[in-house]
Amino acid sequence: MKTKSLLLVAVDFLIMFAGLGIIMLNQYPKIDYSPVPWALGAAGLGFVIQLLLIRGRFNSDIWIFPMVLFFSSIGVIMLARLKPVLCIPQLRWLIIGMLVMVAVLYFSRQLKNMMRYQYILGLCTLVVLCLSLVFGVEIGGSKNWLVFGPFSVQPSEFGKILLVMFLAAFLSDHKDMLAEARRKLLFLDLPPLRFIAPLLVIWGIAILMFVIQRDLGSALLFFCMAVFMTYMGTGSKSYVFIALCFITIGASVSYAFFSHVQVRFNIWLDPWADAVGQAYQVVQSLFSFAAGGVWGTGFTHGHPGLIPEVHTDFIFSAIGEELGLLGCTIIMIVYVLLFYRGIMIALRCKKDLYTLVAAGFSIALFTQAFIIIAGVTKFLPLTGITLPFISYGGSSMVSGFIMVGLLLSLSKETYLGTR
Protein backbone atom coordinates (compact mmCIF):
# COMPACT_ATOMS: atom_id res chain seq x y z
CA MET A 1 0.00 0.00 0.00
CA LYS A 2 2.64 2.49 1.05
CA THR A 3 4.90 1.89 -1.93
CA LYS A 4 2.02 2.86 -4.20
CA SER A 5 2.63 6.47 -3.24
CA LEU A 6 5.82 6.25 -5.33
CA LEU A 7 3.52 5.92 -8.34
CA LEU A 8 2.05 9.31 -7.51
CA VAL A 9 5.52 10.86 -7.28
CA ALA A 10 6.32 9.30 -10.65
CA VAL A 11 3.14 10.83 -12.13
CA ASP A 12 4.16 14.21 -10.70
CA PHE A 13 7.48 14.14 -12.45
CA LEU A 14 5.94 12.73 -15.64
CA ILE A 15 3.74 15.83 -15.65
CA MET A 16 6.85 17.98 -15.27
CA PHE A 17 8.71 16.18 -18.07
CA ALA A 18 5.68 16.13 -20.38
CA GLY A 19 5.35 19.89 -19.96
CA LEU A 20 9.04 20.54 -20.46
CA GLY A 21 8.95 18.19 -23.47
CA ILE A 22 6.15 20.20 -25.11
CA ILE A 23 8.10 23.40 -24.60
CA MET A 24 11.29 21.89 -25.99
CA LEU A 25 9.51 20.53 -29.06
CA ASN A 26 8.23 24.03 -29.71
CA GLN A 27 11.78 25.35 -29.60
CA TYR A 28 12.93 22.97 -32.36
CA PRO A 29 15.48 23.20 -33.96
CA LYS A 30 17.21 25.31 -31.28
CA ILE A 31 16.31 23.33 -28.18
CA ASP A 32 17.36 24.71 -24.81
CA TYR A 33 18.26 21.74 -22.62
CA SER A 34 19.40 23.77 -19.60
CA PRO A 35 16.42 23.02 -17.27
CA VAL A 36 16.75 19.24 -17.81
CA PRO A 37 19.57 18.55 -15.30
CA TRP A 38 17.78 20.63 -12.67
CA ALA A 39 14.50 18.84 -13.32
CA LEU A 40 16.22 15.47 -13.11
CA GLY A 41 17.86 16.56 -9.85
CA ALA A 42 14.49 17.62 -8.41
CA ALA A 43 12.92 14.34 -9.53
CA GLY A 44 15.73 12.30 -7.95
CA LEU A 45 15.49 14.21 -4.70
CA GLY A 46 11.72 13.86 -4.70
CA PHE A 47 11.94 10.09 -5.06
CA VAL A 48 14.60 9.83 -2.33
CA ILE A 49 12.51 11.88 0.09
CA GLN A 50 9.38 9.86 -0.63
CA LEU A 51 11.33 6.64 -0.06
CA LEU A 52 12.60 8.06 3.23
CA LEU A 53 9.04 8.95 4.19
CA ILE A 54 7.84 5.45 3.36
CA ARG A 55 10.41 3.26 5.00
CA GLY A 56 12.95 5.51 6.59
CA ARG A 57 13.01 6.83 10.08
CA PHE A 58 10.32 9.40 9.48
CA ASN A 59 7.23 7.31 9.92
CA SER A 60 4.86 9.98 8.74
CA ASP A 61 2.08 10.82 6.34
CA ILE A 62 2.93 9.76 2.80
CA TRP A 63 0.20 11.42 0.72
CA ILE A 64 0.94 15.06 1.40
CA PHE A 65 4.36 15.13 -0.21
CA PRO A 66 3.14 13.80 -3.62
CA MET A 67 0.42 16.47 -3.61
CA VAL A 68 2.97 19.20 -2.93
CA LEU A 69 5.15 17.85 -5.73
CA PHE A 70 2.10 17.91 -8.00
CA PHE A 71 1.69 21.65 -7.42
CA SER A 72 5.41 22.25 -7.80
CA SER A 73 5.55 20.38 -11.11
CA ILE A 74 2.68 22.39 -12.49
CA GLY A 75 4.36 25.55 -11.23
CA VAL A 76 7.64 24.63 -12.92
CA ILE A 77 6.10 23.87 -16.30
CA MET A 78 3.92 26.99 -16.19
CA LEU A 79 7.00 29.10 -15.43
CA ALA A 80 9.01 27.39 -18.16
CA ARG A 81 6.24 28.39 -20.52
CA LEU A 82 5.52 31.91 -19.19
CA LYS A 83 8.95 33.18 -18.09
CA PRO A 84 11.63 30.73 -19.29
CA VAL A 85 14.26 32.74 -17.37
CA LEU A 86 12.60 31.88 -14.08
CA CYS A 87 12.27 28.15 -14.69
CA ILE A 88 15.72 27.22 -13.39
CA PRO A 89 15.47 29.50 -10.32
CA GLN A 90 12.11 27.92 -9.56
CA LEU A 91 13.58 24.41 -9.84
CA ARG A 92 16.41 25.54 -7.60
CA TRP A 93 13.93 26.85 -5.04
CA LEU A 94 12.04 23.57 -5.27
CA ILE A 95 15.20 21.62 -4.46
CA ILE A 96 16.09 24.02 -1.62
CA GLY A 97 12.53 23.71 -0.33
CA MET A 98 12.68 19.91 -0.29
CA LEU A 99 16.02 20.00 1.54
CA VAL A 100 14.58 22.44 4.08
CA MET A 101 11.65 20.08 4.56
CA VAL A 102 14.00 17.19 5.31
CA ALA A 103 15.87 19.41 7.77
CA VAL A 104 12.59 20.29 9.48
CA LEU A 105 11.72 16.58 9.75
CA TYR A 106 15.17 15.86 11.12
CA PHE A 107 14.93 18.56 13.80
CA SER A 108 11.24 18.00 14.42
CA ARG A 109 11.68 17.18 18.10
CA GLN A 110 13.48 20.43 18.83
CA LEU A 111 10.93 22.36 16.82
CA LYS A 112 8.09 20.73 18.72
CA ASN A 113 9.70 21.71 22.00
CA MET A 114 10.05 25.23 20.67
CA MET A 115 6.29 25.43 20.13
CA ARG A 116 5.72 25.59 23.87
CA TYR A 117 7.38 28.98 24.35
CA GLN A 118 4.35 30.95 23.38
CA TYR A 119 5.41 34.45 24.34
CA ILE A 120 8.80 34.11 22.65
CA LEU A 121 6.98 32.91 19.55
CA GLY A 122 4.61 35.84 19.84
CA LEU A 123 7.50 38.28 20.11
CA CYS A 124 9.20 36.66 17.10
CA THR A 125 5.99 37.01 15.10
CA LEU A 126 5.80 40.68 15.96
CA VAL A 127 9.49 41.26 15.18
CA VAL A 128 9.29 39.47 11.84
CA LEU A 129 6.19 41.36 10.81
CA CYS A 130 7.49 44.70 12.03
CA LEU A 131 10.81 44.18 10.23
CA SER A 132 9.01 44.64 6.96
CA LEU A 133 7.01 47.56 8.33
CA VAL A 134 10.25 49.35 9.21
CA PHE A 135 12.85 48.17 6.72
CA GLY A 136 10.48 47.11 3.95
CA VAL A 137 11.38 47.84 0.35
CA GLU A 138 8.71 48.28 -2.27
CA ILE A 139 8.69 45.66 -5.02
CA GLY A 140 5.73 45.31 -7.30
CA GLY A 141 3.42 47.69 -5.46
CA SER A 142 3.62 46.33 -1.94
CA LYS A 143 6.19 47.31 0.59
CA ASN A 144 6.80 43.93 2.15
CA TRP A 145 10.24 42.90 0.98
CA LEU A 146 13.54 42.79 2.81
CA VAL A 147 16.61 43.00 0.63
CA PHE A 148 19.83 41.30 1.71
CA GLY A 149 22.32 41.83 -1.08
CA PRO A 150 21.31 39.49 -3.90
CA PHE A 151 18.39 38.00 -2.00
CA SER A 152 15.05 39.55 -1.37
CA VAL A 153 12.89 37.92 1.25
CA GLN A 154 9.23 38.34 2.04
CA PRO A 155 9.12 38.18 5.84
CA SER A 156 5.35 37.87 5.94
CA GLU A 157 5.65 34.39 4.41
CA PHE A 158 7.68 33.25 7.41
CA GLY A 159 5.62 35.32 9.81
CA LYS A 160 2.72 33.06 8.84
CA ILE A 161 4.45 29.99 10.28
CA LEU A 162 5.33 31.78 13.53
CA LEU A 163 1.81 33.15 13.78
CA VAL A 164 0.24 29.69 13.54
CA MET A 165 2.58 28.31 16.19
CA PHE A 166 2.05 31.28 18.48
CA LEU A 167 -1.73 31.20 18.22
CA ALA A 168 -1.77 27.44 18.74
CA ALA A 169 0.43 27.67 21.83
CA PHE A 170 -1.52 30.59 23.24
CA LEU A 171 -4.95 29.09 22.60
CA SER A 172 -4.13 25.62 23.86
CA ASP A 173 -2.58 27.08 27.01
CA HIS A 174 -5.40 29.49 27.78
CA LYS A 175 -8.19 27.26 26.52
CA ASP A 176 -9.94 27.06 29.88
CA MET A 177 -9.63 30.75 30.51
CA LEU A 178 -10.98 31.62 27.09
CA ALA A 179 -13.81 29.15 27.37
CA GLU A 180 -14.77 29.62 31.02
CA ALA A 181 -14.02 33.13 32.22
CA ARG A 182 -16.74 34.89 30.35
CA ARG A 183 -18.66 38.04 30.64
CA LYS A 184 -21.96 38.50 28.95
CA LEU A 185 -22.18 41.53 26.74
CA LEU A 186 -25.50 41.63 24.92
CA PHE A 187 -25.57 38.19 23.30
CA LEU A 188 -21.79 37.75 23.18
CA ASP A 189 -19.63 35.78 25.57
CA LEU A 190 -16.45 37.69 26.18
CA PRO A 191 -13.44 36.65 28.20
CA PRO A 192 -11.55 39.35 30.10
CA LEU A 193 -9.62 41.73 27.91
CA ARG A 194 -6.16 40.52 28.88
CA PHE A 195 -6.85 37.08 27.44
CA ILE A 196 -7.87 38.36 24.06
CA ALA A 197 -5.28 41.15 23.94
CA PRO A 198 -2.76 39.06 21.93
CA LEU A 199 -5.47 38.31 19.39
CA LEU A 200 -6.32 41.98 19.12
CA VAL A 201 -2.63 42.73 18.58
CA ILE A 202 -2.51 40.25 15.69
CA TRP A 203 -5.62 41.76 14.14
CA GLY A 204 -4.13 45.22 14.60
CA ILE A 205 -0.92 44.12 12.86
CA ALA A 206 -2.99 42.78 9.99
CA ILE A 207 -4.69 46.15 9.64
CA LEU A 208 -1.31 47.93 9.80
CA MET A 209 0.01 45.70 7.02
CA PHE A 210 -3.09 46.54 5.11
CA VAL A 211 -2.55 50.26 5.49
CA ILE A 212 1.20 50.86 5.51
CA GLN A 213 2.47 48.10 3.28
CA ARG A 214 -0.45 47.97 0.89
CA ASP A 215 -0.14 44.21 1.21
CA LEU A 216 -3.83 43.46 1.14
CA GLY A 217 -3.40 39.75 0.44
CA SER A 218 -1.18 38.99 3.42
CA ALA A 219 -3.33 41.16 5.67
CA LEU A 220 -6.46 39.26 4.68
CA LEU A 221 -4.66 35.94 5.06
CA PHE A 222 -3.34 36.78 8.54
CA PHE A 223 -6.72 37.96 9.62
CA CYS A 224 -8.51 34.84 8.36
CA MET A 225 -5.93 32.59 9.99
CA ALA A 226 -6.29 34.35 13.34
CA VAL A 227 -10.08 34.03 13.16
CA PHE A 228 -10.09 30.35 12.13
CA MET A 229 -7.51 29.43 14.74
CA THR A 230 -9.41 31.23 17.50
CA TYR A 231 -12.61 29.53 16.52
CA MET A 232 -10.95 26.11 16.43
CA GLY A 233 -9.23 26.71 19.74
CA THR A 234 -12.22 27.96 21.69
CA GLY A 235 -15.26 26.77 19.78
CA SER A 236 -16.92 30.08 20.56
CA LYS A 237 -18.77 31.86 17.79
CA SER A 238 -18.54 35.17 19.65
CA TYR A 239 -14.96 35.60 18.42
CA VAL A 240 -16.01 35.07 14.85
CA PHE A 241 -18.70 37.68 15.28
CA ILE A 242 -16.28 40.18 16.86
CA ALA A 243 -13.76 39.50 14.09
CA LEU A 244 -16.37 40.07 11.41
CA CYS A 245 -17.34 43.38 13.02
CA PHE A 246 -13.66 44.28 13.24
CA ILE A 247 -13.01 43.58 9.57
CA THR A 248 -16.20 45.31 8.44
CA ILE A 249 -15.24 48.45 10.33
CA GLY A 250 -11.61 48.17 9.21
CA ALA A 251 -12.58 47.66 5.60
CA SER A 252 -15.06 50.54 5.52
CA VAL A 253 -12.64 52.92 7.26
CA SER A 254 -9.83 52.03 4.87
CA TYR A 255 -12.22 52.31 1.94
CA ALA A 256 -13.05 55.82 3.04
CA PHE A 257 -9.48 56.95 3.62
CA PHE A 258 -7.19 55.08 1.21
CA SER A 259 -7.35 55.41 -2.51
CA HIS A 260 -5.69 52.06 -3.27
CA VAL A 261 -8.40 50.22 -1.34
CA GLN A 262 -11.07 52.15 -3.21
CA VAL A 263 -9.43 51.25 -6.50
CA ARG A 264 -9.34 47.55 -5.66
CA PHE A 265 -12.95 47.56 -4.58
CA ASN A 266 -14.24 49.51 -7.57
CA ILE A 267 -12.35 47.19 -9.91
CA TRP A 268 -14.04 44.27 -8.29
CA LEU A 269 -17.51 45.78 -8.58
CA ASP A 270 -17.14 46.87 -12.19
CA PRO A 271 -13.92 45.98 -14.01
CA TRP A 272 -15.35 47.18 -17.33
CA ALA A 273 -15.47 50.80 -16.22
CA ASP A 274 -11.71 51.10 -16.71
CA ALA A 275 -10.86 47.92 -18.57
CA VAL A 276 -7.69 49.20 -20.23
CA GLY A 277 -6.46 51.14 -17.23
CA GLN A 278 -6.54 50.07 -13.61
CA ALA A 279 -8.64 46.98 -14.18
CA TYR A 280 -6.44 45.76 -17.03
CA GLN A 281 -4.97 42.87 -15.03
CA VAL A 282 -8.29 41.48 -13.80
CA VAL A 283 -9.96 41.94 -17.18
CA GLN A 284 -7.14 40.12 -18.97
CA SER A 285 -7.39 37.37 -16.38
CA LEU A 286 -11.11 37.01 -17.06
CA PHE A 287 -10.41 36.91 -20.81
CA SER A 288 -7.90 34.12 -20.15
CA PHE A 289 -10.47 31.99 -18.38
CA ALA A 290 -12.95 32.64 -21.16
CA ALA A 291 -10.40 31.74 -23.84
CA GLY A 292 -9.56 28.53 -22.01
CA GLY A 293 -13.07 27.17 -21.84
CA VAL A 294 -13.58 23.64 -20.58
CA TRP A 295 -10.64 21.87 -22.20
CA GLY A 296 -8.21 24.78 -22.45
CA THR A 297 -6.34 26.02 -25.48
CA GLY A 298 -3.65 23.41 -24.95
CA PHE A 299 -0.36 23.89 -23.17
CA THR A 300 1.74 26.65 -24.88
CA HIS A 301 -1.15 27.47 -27.23
CA GLY A 302 -2.74 30.30 -25.26
CA HIS A 303 -1.73 33.92 -24.79
CA PRO A 304 -1.51 34.29 -21.00
CA GLY A 305 1.54 36.54 -21.44
CA LEU A 306 -0.86 39.47 -21.85
CA ILE A 307 -1.64 39.45 -18.12
CA PRO A 308 0.80 41.53 -16.06
CA GLU A 309 2.46 39.57 -13.21
CA VAL A 310 1.22 36.31 -14.70
CA HIS A 311 4.10 34.31 -13.22
CA THR A 312 3.29 35.07 -9.58
CA ASP A 313 -0.18 36.19 -8.60
CA PHE A 314 -1.95 35.38 -11.84
CA ILE A 315 -0.49 31.98 -12.56
CA PHE A 316 -3.91 30.44 -12.02
CA SER A 317 -5.32 32.44 -14.96
CA ALA A 318 -2.56 31.05 -17.17
CA ILE A 319 -3.48 27.54 -16.04
CA GLY A 320 -7.13 28.36 -16.69
CA GLU A 321 -6.34 29.45 -20.23
CA GLU A 322 -4.03 26.61 -21.23
CA LEU A 323 -5.39 23.65 -19.28
CA GLY A 324 -8.96 24.90 -19.10
CA LEU A 325 -11.65 24.29 -16.53
CA LEU A 326 -10.39 20.73 -16.31
CA GLY A 327 -6.91 21.72 -15.12
CA CYS A 328 -8.27 24.36 -12.75
CA THR A 329 -10.75 21.95 -11.21
CA ILE A 330 -8.05 19.32 -10.73
CA ILE A 331 -5.78 21.81 -9.00
CA MET A 332 -8.57 22.98 -6.74
CA ILE A 333 -9.49 19.38 -5.91
CA VAL A 334 -5.90 18.64 -4.95
CA TYR A 335 -5.83 21.74 -2.71
CA VAL A 336 -8.98 20.48 -1.02
CA LEU A 337 -7.45 17.03 -0.59
CA LEU A 338 -4.32 18.59 0.90
CA PHE A 339 -6.51 20.45 3.35
CA TYR A 340 -8.48 17.29 4.14
CA ARG A 341 -5.31 15.33 4.77
CA GLY A 342 -3.95 18.10 6.98
CA ILE A 343 -7.14 18.11 9.04
CA MET A 344 -6.89 14.31 9.31
CA ILE A 345 -3.41 14.70 10.77
CA ALA A 346 -4.74 17.35 13.14
CA LEU A 347 -7.58 15.13 14.34
CA ARG A 348 -5.18 12.30 15.03
CA CYS A 349 -2.88 14.41 17.21
CA LYS A 350 -3.03 13.62 20.87
CA LYS A 351 -2.21 17.07 22.20
CA ASP A 352 -4.36 20.17 21.73
CA LEU A 353 -1.29 22.17 20.82
CA TYR A 354 -0.34 19.86 17.97
CA THR A 355 -3.92 19.60 16.75
CA LEU A 356 -4.10 23.36 16.51
CA VAL A 357 -0.71 23.68 14.82
CA ALA A 358 -1.53 21.04 12.20
CA ALA A 359 -4.98 22.45 11.54
CA GLY A 360 -3.51 25.95 11.43
CA PHE A 361 -0.99 25.05 8.75
CA SER A 362 -3.63 23.28 6.67
CA ILE A 363 -5.88 26.32 6.95
CA ALA A 364 -3.03 28.70 6.13
CA LEU A 365 -2.23 26.89 2.88
CA PHE A 366 -5.87 26.42 1.96
CA THR A 367 -6.94 29.99 2.71
CA GLN A 368 -3.99 31.34 0.76
CA ALA A 369 -4.97 29.27 -2.27
CA PHE A 370 -8.61 30.30 -1.85
CA ILE A 371 -7.87 34.02 -1.56
CA ILE A 372 -5.80 34.20 -4.72
CA ILE A 373 -8.00 31.87 -6.78
CA ALA A 374 -11.03 33.89 -5.71
CA GLY A 375 -9.12 37.06 -6.54
CA VAL A 376 -8.14 36.15 -10.09
CA THR A 377 -11.61 34.84 -10.89
CA LYS A 378 -13.16 38.04 -9.47
CA PHE A 379 -15.06 36.17 -6.80
CA LEU A 380 -13.46 38.42 -4.15
CA PRO A 381 -11.64 41.73 -4.62
CA LEU A 382 -8.17 41.00 -5.91
CA THR A 383 -5.47 40.87 -3.26
CA GLY A 384 -2.01 40.00 -4.46
CA ILE A 385 -0.67 36.87 -2.82
CA THR A 386 1.08 33.80 -4.17
CA LEU A 387 -0.60 30.55 -5.07
CA PRO A 388 1.14 28.10 -2.69
CA PHE A 389 3.79 25.95 -4.39
CA ILE A 390 2.73 26.99 -7.90
CA SER A 391 3.59 30.69 -8.16
CA TYR A 392 7.15 31.80 -8.62
CA GLY A 393 8.75 32.89 -5.36
CA GLY A 394 11.53 31.60 -3.16
CA SER A 395 10.08 32.83 0.13
CA SER A 396 6.68 31.36 -0.52
CA MET A 397 8.17 28.04 -1.72
CA VAL A 398 10.49 27.63 1.26
CA SER A 399 7.89 28.69 3.83
CA GLY A 400 5.39 26.31 2.22
CA PHE A 401 7.85 23.45 2.53
CA ILE A 402 8.57 24.35 6.16
CA MET A 403 4.84 24.14 6.88
CA VAL A 404 4.57 20.79 5.11
CA GLY A 405 7.61 19.53 7.00
CA LEU A 406 6.05 20.48 10.31
CA LEU A 407 2.74 18.88 9.29
CA LEU A 408 4.56 15.67 8.42
CA SER A 409 6.48 15.68 11.68
CA LEU A 410 3.22 16.11 13.59
CA SER A 411 1.73 13.15 11.72
CA LYS A 412 4.73 11.13 12.83
CA GLU A 413 3.94 11.59 16.48
CA THR A 414 0.38 10.45 16.01
CA TYR A 415 1.44 7.27 14.23
CA LEU A 416 3.67 6.39 17.15
CA GLY A 417 0.70 6.91 19.39
CA THR A 418 -1.66 4.62 17.50
CA ARG A 419 0.56 1.76 16.42
Add this chain to the structure above:
Amino acid sequence: MQATATIIKVLGIILQYGLLFLLLYFVYKLIKFMKNDSRDVIEDIYAVTEISNEEAVLTVLEAADEAMVGQRFAFSDEIRIGRGSDNDIVLTDSFASHHHAVIALFNNLYAIEDLGSVNKTYVNGVPIDGRQYLQSGDIITIGSVSLEFGR
Protein backbone atom coordinates in the same frame (compact mmCIF):
# COMPACT_ATOMS: atom_id res chain seq x y z
CA MET B 1 12.77 17.62 -42.97
CA GLN B 2 9.10 17.05 -43.63
CA ALA B 3 9.30 13.82 -41.66
CA THR B 4 10.86 15.43 -38.57
CA ALA B 5 8.25 18.17 -38.61
CA THR B 6 5.48 15.56 -38.64
CA ILE B 7 7.14 13.59 -35.87
CA ILE B 8 7.45 16.70 -33.73
CA LYS B 9 3.84 17.60 -34.35
CA VAL B 10 2.63 14.09 -33.46
CA LEU B 11 4.82 14.00 -30.35
CA GLY B 12 3.53 17.41 -29.36
CA ILE B 13 -0.08 16.30 -29.64
CA ILE B 14 0.60 13.11 -27.69
CA LEU B 15 2.29 15.11 -24.93
CA GLN B 16 -0.53 17.67 -24.86
CA TYR B 17 -3.18 15.03 -24.28
CA GLY B 18 -0.78 13.04 -22.11
CA LEU B 19 -0.46 16.05 -19.81
CA LEU B 20 -4.21 16.33 -19.31
CA PHE B 21 -4.48 12.58 -18.88
CA LEU B 22 -1.70 12.61 -16.27
CA LEU B 23 -3.46 15.36 -14.32
CA LEU B 24 -6.66 13.32 -14.24
CA TYR B 25 -4.82 10.12 -13.46
CA PHE B 26 -3.03 11.75 -10.53
CA VAL B 27 -6.25 12.93 -8.92
CA TYR B 28 -7.96 9.59 -9.54
CA LYS B 29 -5.15 7.57 -7.96
CA LEU B 30 -4.72 10.02 -5.11
CA ILE B 31 -8.37 9.88 -4.15
CA LYS B 32 -8.40 6.10 -4.43
CA PHE B 33 -5.31 5.58 -2.28
CA MET B 34 -6.27 8.16 0.30
CA LYS B 35 -9.75 6.73 0.63
CA ASN B 36 -8.30 3.37 1.58
CA ASP B 37 -5.72 4.90 3.84
CA SER B 38 -7.99 7.20 5.79
CA ARG B 39 -10.72 4.65 6.46
CA ASP B 40 -9.33 3.71 9.87
CA VAL B 41 -8.96 7.37 10.81
CA ILE B 42 -12.58 8.05 10.01
CA GLU B 43 -13.58 4.99 11.99
CA ASP B 44 -11.49 6.29 14.89
CA ILE B 45 -13.29 9.59 14.82
CA TYR B 46 -16.76 8.13 14.66
CA ALA B 47 -16.02 5.19 16.94
CA VAL B 48 -17.18 7.17 19.97
CA THR B 49 -20.67 7.54 18.59
CA GLU B 50 -21.00 4.02 17.25
CA ILE B 51 -22.45 2.53 20.39
CA SER B 52 -24.94 -0.20 19.66
CA ASN B 53 -28.46 1.03 19.33
CA GLU B 54 -29.85 -0.93 22.25
CA GLU B 55 -32.42 0.11 24.72
CA ALA B 56 -31.65 2.57 27.48
CA VAL B 57 -33.03 2.25 30.98
CA LEU B 58 -34.11 4.84 33.50
CA THR B 59 -34.07 3.64 37.12
CA VAL B 60 -35.89 5.60 39.76
CA LEU B 61 -33.55 6.12 42.72
CA GLU B 62 -35.55 8.54 44.85
CA ALA B 63 -39.13 9.71 44.72
CA ALA B 64 -41.72 11.15 47.11
CA ASP B 65 -44.01 8.33 46.03
CA GLU B 66 -42.52 5.19 47.64
CA ALA B 67 -44.15 2.96 45.04
CA MET B 68 -42.03 4.47 42.30
CA VAL B 69 -38.61 3.85 43.86
CA GLY B 70 -36.74 1.08 42.10
CA GLN B 71 -38.96 1.11 39.02
CA ARG B 72 -37.16 0.73 35.72
CA PHE B 73 -38.31 2.32 32.49
CA ALA B 74 -36.79 0.86 29.34
CA PHE B 75 -37.06 2.76 26.06
CA SER B 76 -35.37 2.74 22.70
CA ASP B 77 -35.91 6.02 20.89
CA GLU B 78 -37.76 8.54 23.04
CA ILE B 79 -39.19 8.89 26.52
CA ARG B 80 -41.28 11.76 27.90
CA ILE B 81 -41.23 12.74 31.54
CA GLY B 82 -43.72 15.01 33.33
CA ARG B 83 -46.75 15.34 35.56
CA GLY B 84 -49.24 15.03 32.72
CA SER B 85 -50.88 11.64 32.22
CA ASP B 86 -49.84 11.55 28.55
CA ASN B 87 -46.17 11.17 29.50
CA ASP B 88 -44.26 7.90 29.43
CA ILE B 89 -43.09 8.44 32.98
CA VAL B 90 -45.80 10.13 35.01
CA LEU B 91 -44.38 11.87 38.05
CA THR B 92 -46.66 12.58 40.98
CA ASP B 93 -44.50 15.39 42.16
CA SER B 94 -45.68 18.96 42.63
CA PHE B 95 -42.31 20.37 41.46
CA ALA B 96 -42.53 18.66 38.09
CA SER B 97 -44.09 20.49 35.17
CA HIS B 98 -46.85 19.06 33.01
CA HIS B 99 -44.43 18.24 30.19
CA HIS B 100 -41.11 18.43 31.96
CA ALA B 101 -38.38 16.82 29.89
CA VAL B 102 -37.77 14.44 27.03
CA ILE B 103 -34.90 12.04 26.42
CA ALA B 104 -34.40 11.16 22.79
CA LEU B 105 -31.88 9.59 20.47
CA PHE B 106 -29.59 11.98 18.58
CA ASN B 107 -26.72 10.62 16.47
CA ASN B 108 -26.80 7.30 18.32
CA LEU B 109 -26.52 9.04 21.67
CA TYR B 110 -29.27 9.89 24.08
CA ALA B 111 -29.81 13.51 24.92
CA ILE B 112 -32.08 15.06 27.48
CA GLU B 113 -33.96 18.22 26.73
CA ASP B 114 -35.84 20.40 29.16
CA LEU B 115 -39.24 21.36 27.75
CA GLY B 116 -39.31 24.74 29.42
CA SER B 117 -40.12 23.48 32.90
CA VAL B 118 -40.51 25.84 35.83
CA ASN B 119 -38.17 24.09 38.25
CA LYS B 120 -35.57 22.96 35.68
CA THR B 121 -34.02 19.58 35.00
CA TYR B 122 -30.74 18.71 36.67
CA VAL B 123 -28.12 16.28 35.37
CA ASN B 124 -25.60 15.30 38.05
CA GLY B 125 -26.76 18.30 40.07
CA VAL B 126 -26.22 20.81 37.29
CA PRO B 127 -29.22 22.49 35.64
CA ILE B 128 -29.24 21.77 31.92
CA ASP B 129 -29.35 24.48 29.35
CA GLY B 130 -31.07 23.31 26.17
CA ARG B 131 -30.12 19.82 25.08
CA GLN B 132 -27.48 17.74 26.80
CA TYR B 133 -26.03 14.34 25.93
CA LEU B 134 -26.32 11.67 28.60
CA GLN B 135 -23.78 9.09 29.59
CA SER B 136 -24.44 5.85 31.36
CA GLY B 137 -24.64 6.50 35.10
CA ASP B 138 -25.79 10.10 34.89
CA ILE B 139 -28.30 11.11 37.57
CA ILE B 140 -31.29 13.11 36.37
CA THR B 141 -33.17 15.08 38.98
CA ILE B 142 -36.66 16.45 38.41
CA GLY B 143 -38.23 18.00 41.46
CA SER B 144 -37.70 15.45 44.22
CA VAL B 145 -37.36 12.51 41.81
CA SER B 146 -33.93 11.15 40.93
CA LEU B 147 -33.49 8.87 37.95
CA GLU B 148 -30.39 7.02 36.93
CA PHE B 149 -29.71 6.81 33.20
CA GLY B 150 -28.17 3.57 31.98
CA ARG B 151 -27.72 1.80 28.67
